[in-house]
Amino acid sequence: MxxxxxxxxxxxxxxxxxxxxxxxxxxxxxxxxxxxxxxxxxxxxxxxxxxxxxxxxxxxxxxxxxxxxxxxxxxxxxxxxxxxxxxxxxxxxxxxxxxxxxxxxxxxxxxxxxxxxxxxxxxxxxxxxxxxxxxxxxxxxxxKPLGHDLASCRQINEEVSAVFDEEAIFRIDHYLGKETVQNLLALRFGNPLFHPMWNNTFISNVQITVAEDIGVAGRGSYYADTGALRDMVQNHLLQVLSLVAMEPPASLKATDIRDEKMKVLRCLEPITTANAKERTVRGRYSAGAVSGTAVKGFLEEDAFHDADNTETFVALKASINNWRWAGVPFYLRTGKRLARSYSEIVIEYRRQPFSLFANDPQELTNKLVVHLQPEESISLHTVNKKPGLTSRLRLKPVELHLTDDSQEKHSSYDAYERLLLDALHGDQTLFMRRDEVETAWRWIDSIIEAWDENGTPVKPYNAGTMGPNAATALVAVDGRSWHE
Ligand SMILES: NC(=O)c1ccc[n+]([C@@H]2O[C@H](COP(=O)([O-])OP(=O)(O)OC[C@H]3O[C@@H](n4cnc5c(N)ncnc54)[C@H](OP(=O)(O)O)[C@@H]3O)[C@@H](O)[C@H]2O)c1
Structure with a gap:
């Protein structure tokens, strides 16, 4: 065009x-x-x-x-x-x-x-x-949302495909329009420093958090029928996960990048009735305070009195069954009325096999943190010697910021500017292909079926916190904690 x-x-x-x-x-x-x-x-x-x-x-x-x-x-x-x-x-x-x-x-x-x-x-x-x-x-x-489940998504895709070829269909996920999400490709495939260590030999776990301090007032019956899993995980979190986990593409062309993202989605281990209890947490906010202001609980909002089986928070432990990621949990969490609004990806590296230092606590692991919002930046958490004339070498955490000044300016562009521009120019790289969306729905449908069959409860959490205690336990059983 x-x-x-x-x-x-x-x-x-x-x-x-x-x-x-x-x-x-x-x-x-x-x-x-x-x-x-x-x-x-x-x-x-x-x-x-x-x-x-x-x-x-x-x-x-x-x-x-x-x-x-x-x-x-x-x-x-x-x-x-x-x-x-x-x-x-x-x-x-x-x-x-x-x-x-x-x-x-x-x-x-x-x-x-x-x-x-x-x-x-x-x-x-x-x-x-x-x-x-x-x-x-x-x-x-x-x-978005492209459907409510795989069947309704397929129906929309069929109807739209009857008029437009796949090359003319641009399924939007505004997370992919963020400068820092695209920068992941530059970071991973442009730096020989990171690429050799981007696997299960060096990385212990990956955390993806999309936290919002706002509630769901004003979203009417839509949210009551949807919940956090369908509203956020099916699209934004799985899209980010697939960019973090994908293999190097044959080129930066849309087809090659989408092929690699698609392979990741196909390798996601299904969450079923057998493992949903250990792998998932559902939550719903009760009354509390966010940034010092008292707020109502979800069920006290007018449109949601009866929505007691709707989650406003979800935490998951996902596994990608391939050679690169076997044994590396991908912890995902998203929710409303949390302590603050931010989105980030945390790549946590394995600890060294033996420590020479006296004060080498668990929290001093190397982490690469990709901040998606409110600010877009990347930081590398490392350790340095604690300065001073102490008799023993001691460690202190140091954050290296990998964002330059010009990047900060470009980060201030809204994701919709990027995506509208790409759609005008016919570039599909940052849009979701039909098979990606449908494969993501298949994985999400399996979780919802498991919740229905198991009668998985929706656990309350106070507005202004980071979700139910069970979300802390989800990672704690693996000897880990959420990066806060
Ligand atoms: N709002 C967001 O931040 C956001 C974020 C991501 C995705 N989305 C998605 O974007 C879409 C729109 O969301 P929204 O929040 O903008 O909804 P909205 O505020 O309710 O606006 C709906 C729009 O659709 C029009 N419309 C409704 N029924 C129609 C009909 N029968 N025929 C023709 N036009 C009709 C409305 O026209 P009238 O003004 O004349 O009623 C209005 O312009 C939804 O799919 C939503 O899930 C929204």
Whole structure:
């Protein structure tokens, strides 16, 4: 798609579009990176004209852009690209009107961004095709969640594939748009220092944490039916895990990287009724305090009174059954209303076989910590001699920061900027292929079946903590603790 592109956002009036997509597009426009983009056609069900939509968009950008990024002159030229079209997903007349708008604009490329209910994705694609809006240069971006389980994911994939080829389907996981997640590839495959030690001979365990201090208020019945395992592990955590664990790809082309990620997902040992008790912990926040503010428990939120079988926290011990990772646990945890919001990957190295030092406690292991949010950086935890004229050599921890100044600037780009740019240019590397998403669902489905069959309880934890005590025990039985 080297030609000009019209971007059509289904769900253009929704939360995602307002908080993430329009600000990201504004930034790309400001930075002169959106040269290929002609118009942004936002759709929603309300009957309004483009001028009214623009007035709302302006107010929202002022509110949601990072401080200092609002600029009247940038807005003046950006707003010329904005068009609003009313579309009710099931109404074929609305698609005919959209087709006329697309034809008038004359941009040969079309990028349809589906930021609305996933249950509508198949119908929207079919309607676009019937209205003659899908051409050879058309692509579609699908927001998560792609289904509720393997069967519903397959159904969405079938429906979308009936209209678009796999090469034209961009399944988004915004974690893959983070600068530091991509930097993992540079770190692993660009540094001879790390690569030889990236295996079970040197690494004792890997921890991936995605912690949020926010609750689930405002997410309606969606979260009650979903829970943390489906909402976060199926996509973000498994995507990050596969990038950490994959073999060196044949090249940096999308197919080669996705092939290697896919092999990792296929090597995940199933969690079943037989081992789910030792491998998984489910939790649900009770009332507590986050950053000094009292907050309600999950079941006290209006929409969730009956959701007593929904977890807001999950911790897992995953195993990757291949030569590189056999015997190395991958501990994953994610939750709401935790002590603070942060995401990180911790690669913990094995201890040396024998220590020469008097004070060499367990916590002084070498660790490579990849911080994904709030700040994006990488640090290497090592030890040094404790300075001073003491009679014995003693150790002290030292953190080496592997992030340079220019990288900090680029890290401040939002993941959606990166992903929108790649979708406009047709680069699928940072998007999920159909087989990846379906294989991840198969693994998740097995855990949910095990929970159902075992009647696995959802353990309470106080809001403002790091989850139920059982999550601490999950790693403690292996003689380890979570990196905090
Ligand atoms: N919000 C996030 O941070 C976030 C993060 C990751 C993924 N997502 C995913 O992104 C998608 C959108 O989420 P959201 O939070 O933006 O939802 P939202 O705030 O509820 O917005 C939904 C959007 O879809 C439109 N819509 C709903 N039903 C429609 C129909 N029958 N026909 C046509 N348009 C319809 C709405 O139009 P009206 O305004 O006219 O009702 C609105 O623009 C979901 O799949 C969600 O899971 C969201």
């Amino acid at each position: 080297s030609q000009m592109v019209d971007l059509v956002i289904f769900g253009g009036t929704g939360d995602l579009s307002t908080r993430k997509l329009l600000p990201a597009l504004y930034q790309l426009h400001r930075d002169k990176l959106a040269g290929r983009l002609r118009r942004i056609i936002a759709t929603g069900r309300s009957d309004m004209d483009s001028a009214t939509f623009c007035a709302d968009a302006e107010a929202n950008l002022v509110r949601f852009l990072p401080e200092g990024d609002w600029d009247e002159s940038v807005w003046a030229s950006f707003s010329e690209r904005l068009v609003y079209a009313r579309i009710e997903a099931s109404q074929s007349d609305d698609y005919q009107r959209l087709a006329a708008v697309l034809d008038q604009g004359g941009a040969p490329g079309r990028l349809f961004y589906l930021a609305t209910l996933p249950s509508l994705y198949g119908a929207i694609c079919q309607q676009l095709q019937s209205a003659g809006s899908v051409n050879a240069a058309s692509r579609v971006v699908l927001e």
